Amino acid sequence: MNQRTLGDDGPTVSALGLGCMGMSDFYGTPEENRAIKTLQRAIDRGITFFDTADMYGPFTNETLLGRVLGPHRHELTIATKFGIVRDEQGAMHGINGRPRYVKTACEESLRRLDVDTIDLYYLHRVDPEVPIEHTVGAMGRLVEEGKVRYLGLSEAAPETLRRANEEHSITALQTEYSLWSRDPEDAILPACRDLDIGFVPYSPLGRGFLTGRFQSPEDLPEDDWRRHNPRFQGENFQKNLDLVDEVKRLAADKDVTPAQLALAWVLHQGDDIVPIPGTTNPDHLDENLGALRVSLTNEELDRIDEIAPRGAAAGDRYPDMSSVNR
Numbered sequence: 001m002n003q004r005t006l007g008d009d010g011p012t013v014s015a016l017g018l019g020c021m022g023m024s025d026f027y028g029t030p031e032e033n034r035a036i037k038t039l040q041r042a043i044d045r046g047i048t049f050f051d052t053a054d055m056y057g058p059f060t061n062e063t064l065l066g067r068v069l070g071p072h073r074h075e076l077t078i079a080t081k082f083g084i085v086r087d088e089q090g091a092m093h094g095i096n097g098r099p100r101y102v103k104t105a106c107e108e109s110l111r112r113l114d115v116d117t118i119d120l121y122y123l124h125r126v127d128p129e130v131p132i133e134h135t136v137g138a139m140g141r142l143v144e145e146g147k148v149r150y151l152g153l154s155e156a157a158p159e160t161l162r163r164a165n166e167e168h169s170i171t172a173l174q175t176e177y178s179l180w181s182r183d184p185e186d187a188i189l190p191a192c193r194d195l196d197i198g199f200v201p202y203s204p205l206g207r208g209f210l211t212g213r214f215q216s217p218e219d220l221p222e223d224d225w226r227r228h229n230p231r232f233q234g235e236n237f238q239k240n241l242d243l244v245d246e247v248k249r250l251a252a253d254k255d256v257t258p259a260q261l262a263l264a265w266v267l268h269q270g271d272d273i274v275p276i277p278g279t280t281n282p283d284h285l286d287e288n289l290g291a292l293r294v295s296l297t298n299e300e301l302d303r304i305d306e307i308a309p310r311g312a313a314a315g316d317r318y319p320d321m322s323s324v325n326r
Contacts, residue, residue: 116146260288
């Protein structure tokens with residue numbers, strides 16, 4: 001397994017991580033036994049970087065990871081997030097970045113993960129009502145207390161990232177990045193590199209769309225959150241399907257799968273990038289890992305730029321875009 005280091009002095013992790021959200025929430029009814037098999041396969045294949053959040057489940061994803069990853073704890077880097085508030089029934093209650101909540105959320109995540117220290121602790125979304133310095137200051141105190149090793153932000157704008165980093169060293173920024181979400185190239189990626197902050201793309205396969213497995217919205221389970229995502233609806237779906245068809249053709253020419261081509265493209269954007277594709281299928285996990293063996297020539301990278309330039313995807317990333325990139 002290839003290794004990459006997050007940030008200037010952050011943890012060294014597998015070049016491909018595993019996003020675990022779908023094992024407990026959002027993408028249809030979760031199947032815990034299959035999730036456990038996928039986590040075990042990931043460990044067997046050398047993945048050392050696992051991503052979760054308190055709101056996944058809600059709360060059950062952290063518990064699942066704590067139980068399955070516990071025996072391998074000292075070999076792994078486990079990242080979790082706080083700030084998007086949900087209740088036990090799954091209802092959303094906004095964003096909370098208040099210092100008192102930072103400490104409470106961390107204590108609960110430590111308990112569910114069954115660990116003494118969280119390796120990488122992200123603010124899931126920036127609270128517009130709380131100065132970022134106040135939230136990150138409270139997170140920094142968790143580092144001083146030994147409850148957290150490294151700090152991260154998710155979906156933060158460049159200026160917010162700079163202000164946060166002045167308050168306490170930020171190790172990683174997580175945001176959506178893929179062939180159909182290339183916005184970070186404009187300012188977010190340059191800011192990360194200027195500050196020596198690692199970049200962790202989530203949904204590097206376009207929430208599964210770039211795998212080529214979906215031909216219509218009906219291919220998604222009835223209770224799948226993606227049915228409400230603008231990019232999976234109406235005319236947007238067909239326009240995005242046309243983009244994927246071009247990816248599939250180029251992948252076929254290289255004798256790789258569309259997922260492997262899309263992941264290889266993300267990996268080729270820099271050694272400071274560690275994608276965290278999610279899956280609940282052990283075979284799909286193996287397929288994703290195959291991307292690490294895919295080499296892209298300059299000509300092929302140019303061709304991909306033609307197929308999927310910035311802004312190529314039809315539709316917003318979320319139904320309400322007001323909650324991202326503050």
